[in-house]
Amino acid sequence: MSEMLPELPLVIARPSIVVGHSDHGCTPSPSIFWVFRMALTLGKFMCELDDRIDVVPVDYCADALELLLTAENVDKSIIHISAGLNSSVTFAEIDKAMAKASGNVPVGELSESELSRTGRK
Numbered sequence: 001m002s003e004m005l006p007e008l009p010l011v012i013a014r015p016s017i018v019v020g021h022s023d024h025g026c027t028p029s030p031s032i033f034w035v036f037r038m039a040l041t042l043g044k045f046m047c048e049l050d051d052r053i054d055v056v057p058v059d060y061c062a063d064a065l066e067l068l069l070t071a072e073n074v075d076k077s078i079i080h081i082s083a084g085l086n087s088s089v090t091f092a093e094i095d096k097a098m099a100k101a102s103g104n105v106p107v108g109e110l111s112e113s114e115l116s117r118t119g120r121k
Contacts, residue, residue: 049092
C-alpha cells in the first residue's frame, strides 16, 4: 500500500488477542475463550500453567486505535496494541477464573486420580 500511495502515512496496528470489555466482561462467543473451555473439559492445557497470555479488552484496543488515528505524528509504522508483561496473565489465572465461573475445580489443581475419575485425563 505504501508503494502505491507513498504520500499517505501508513501505520499498521497489530492488536493482541482482543476479548470482552473492561467494564462489561466477556460474553460467550467463538473468541479465544473456547480454548480455555476446552482445557477445562479435557483437564489439560497444551502449555505450562505459568506461561503468560496477552489479552486486551475491546475498549482498550479501540482507545488505542483512536489515539493512533488522531495523532499528529506516529514514530513507528507498526504498532503493537497489547497488555504487556505487567498486565498479561498466566494460564493458571485464567484456569482459576474459568473454573470459578463454571463451578469446576481448576485444571491445575486436579490430581492425576481426579482427572482419571472425572474422565478429563
